[in-house]
Amino acid sequence: MEGECYKEENGIKYAGYAAGIPSREVAEADGIDYDTQILAKFGPEPSTNDFEGKIDKDGNRKRMADWQYLYETDLTKLNLQDYHPNNDETFAVGDYVLFGSYCRGTGQAVSGANTTMKNRTYVTNYFESDGIQKALDIWNECILDDEVRALMEKNGGSIFEDSIETTHDGPFWSADLMEDMTNYLGYDTTIYAPVYMSGRTSKTFVDVPGQAAPDIIVTRDADFIFQSENDESERIIEDYNLALAHLFETEHVKTIQDWAAGFNYNYRAQAYSLPGLSIVGAALMTDVTEGDNSTYKDALRQLSSAVNMKGEKFLSLESCTFAKADFNWQTILKEMNQNTSQGVNRVIVHGSAYPVTLNNYQDSWPGWNWGGGTGFPAWDSRQIFWDDADALNGYITRTQAVMQNGTAKVDLAILNDTEQSFHLITKNSNQELLNNGYSYNILDESVLNLDSAVVTNRVLNENGPAYKAIVLDNVNMLSAPTAFKLIEYAKAGLPVILKNSNPQRIYGTEKGENNVDNLTAWIAELKNMDNVKSVTTEQELMDVLAELNISSSAQYTDVNGLETSHRQDNVGDYYYLFNDNTEQPVSTTVQLEGNGVPYTLDPWTGEITPIATYTEQEDGVSIHLDLGAKQSVIIAVAPEGGDFPKVEDTHVTAVTGGQAVYDG
Known part of the structure; x- marks a missing residue:
């Protein structure tokens, strides 16, 4: 079928642009605002086209004139005799609708996020191994020389990948996706190309005031949407989503894991989120499960299920991603207490640990963006709160020692x-x-x-x-x-x-x-x-x-905001209790399962102190608990002696004023 075309050469008609970034002339001929839709997204034009490849030494991308053929469709096999199309604006039963579909490279760039590359940050192709292999090639050629590789192999560690931040302006696609989907799904997917087109979405990141991390907004913006009986078209889109998740695992994750294993490293990742890729299932793919501050409350309990069911030691967290340089230790501590309550037992504080910033901006005292500007905080000695770093790190280390212990x-x-x-x-x-x-x-x-x-x-x-x-x-x-x-x-x-x-x-x-x-x-x-x-x-x-006689390991009644985590080893039971209220303190009686004496474990000092006032129960102990807002406490129930201090043969079961403590 013939339509508007932009070029005819030697009798051959061409239309549109097949790949790359269009020039101003081509863009405007196609109704595209060159300044807002091309320059703003892909950066300035090269000063000259006298260079190899598509990108010059400054990272500017060549404008393309890579015209595609104008394809014509042979309709002779259709019996159109006596066919009279409906001339209304709406379709009627019996009408034929002809769709043309093709794919082209777009050089998709991240929007709504900080740029970490010259002019733009490109979106990784997560669905073909060639996508991640480009990044691995840079490591192999420019970073991992023989000396570095030998040291990494000797010491071990993790290759880390941040969350899947796939800004996109159309359906996820890659060169071999149709063939890959056919192989995975077991049916010919080419016949559903128009349905995949109708599933087009856009994904952007929007900052929400007072929220720990941006909201991810996915908008379905197709020009048309298929509707069919029994949700058939919706199910086809769901199959497409499942195929994307499968390819993410087999083409992306597996490629990184195999590469990292070559120098005794594993794969630590925030493997979320994609349509069709379950949060827990993606965590199961990784060697070390990690979240960030977009994963909080039940989102961390999702990741925890993968860690606990696999029997892993760590639930890692890129912690305090919301923090700017004007945040104080109290704010950081409250956030970490909450994360620990929801399953995190290894934090990696978000920010810059170096005295020189990414772009050499504000690299002198008092530091990068001090006083409430945007950007990463610099966790180093330039900051006036640095004298307290040892105390906070001690608190985190001791807390994590308990929460990484046992099961x-x-x-x-x-x-x-x-x-x-x-x-x-x-x-x-x-x-x-x-x-x-x-x-x-x-x-x-x-x-x-x-x-x-x-x-x-x-x-x-x-x-x-x-x-x-x-x-x-x-x-x-x-x-x-x-x-x-x-x-x-x-x-x-x-x-x-x-x-x-x-x-x-x-x-x-x-x-x-x-x-x-x-x-x-x-x-x-x-x-x-x-x-x-x-x-x-x-x-x-x-x-x-x-x-059903299903009781909790820590028992209390209607205490709003109180949360409990429980770990167990061959010595005793360990409880992390956290008051999630913003202002309201907690004062209640708590019954804890376990065999032995209750102890408090102080993460600030490392001291282990027997609790003098408690009541023995059939399968544990009852204690009185007082916790301020956003505060936590670690309590062990364990036999005395060995790892825990000896106690007197008698203990207090109740007090009428003040509190009972062990003396010596």
Whole structure:
């Protein structure tokens, strides 16, 4: 079909530009504002085109005149005899609609983020190994000489990758994506090219005042959207999303891991977020799971589930990414206390550790952007608060020593809806549980495929977090194999609780046993089991937990804002209690599981002090707890002697004024 074209040469018609950045002439002929849509995004023009490749020595990109052929479509195989198209602006049943699709390189650049390269920061192609290999080639050629490689191999460590900040103006695509999707999904994806076009989205980053990290805004901005019976077009887009997630793992993550292993390094990454890529599933791909301050509250409990189910030691955090140079230690400490309560046990403070800044700007006293400007703070001796750094680092080190020790024990597993699993949950979605002592992780279907995801002695992953029940929380979409696995769990004795959950839809198209008929049948079977309960409210959930005799390791009643983390080793039980209230202090009685005497572990000094006033319980102890807003305390319950101080044969069970302490 012929349309408007910009060039004809030797009888051949061409249209548009196939790759690269258009010149002003081509852009304006295509209705593109050259100044706002080309210069603003891709930077200035080169002063001359007398150089090899597309980018000159200053990082300026050549304007292209790489014209593509104007393709014509052969419609002779269509029987159009007696076909009379509807001439209205709307389509009618029986109308033919012809779509043309093609792909071209765009040189996609990051928008709404700080530039760390000359003129612009390019978006990585996460879906072909060639994308990340370009970055690895720079390392191999310019950084990793024989001496450096030998030292890295000797000492070990991690290659770190920041979060997936894929600003994009159209569908995610790469040169071989159609072929790769066909191979992964098992059907010819080329026939659905118009549907993929209709799934086009844009992704930008927007700063929100008072929020720890920017909001990620994804807008569906296609010129048209397909609608079909049984959500077929939506399911095709979902398959496309799943294929992107698969390619991220196999083409991107695996390439980095194989390269890093060559010099005894592993892969530490903030592997989020992409459509179709579950937050927990992506964390399972990494060697060391990491978050940043866009992961807080339940988002950290999502990452924690991957760490705990894999049996990893660390949940790492790029901490205090919101901080500017005018923040004080108190603010930093409150943030770190909250992160620790939600699963973090290794912090890496965001900022610059060097006296010279990225662009040599403000590199003299008092430092980079001191006094409330934008940019990274400089954590070094130029700052007037540096005298306190040793005390804060001691506090962090001792806290992390406890929280890296032993094994995390978590009361409940909350299973996520399939579609929700692709998103960070930046709130406490089950506050009532926290207020009554229950700890929980947010799981998704990916962790249930691990070898550790088995039920023994009525708990899930007995040698790991030992979840006492699994709660489906507002689950409307689930795979059929997961529904069948829940039946097996219930048969093995694990209680299953359906909270506003009746999944009747799978994500993507049906494949093998993962179909809607199996899902609905297996969910119906699950609901008829004796240890499977359905609830609709927070209070009903609490009542069912009591009915099933599922108690929390730390027990207290309706204490708003109090959160508890529990770890266990072969010596004793360790509890991290945190008051998440902004202003309100906490004063309550807490019962802690464990065998022995309660001790406080002071992370400021390293002192271990027996608690003189407590009550022995059948399977633990009860103590009185006072915590100020955003404060935390570490308590151990362990036998006296050995790692813990000896205590008197008697202790105080109650006081009428003041407090009892051990003397010596």
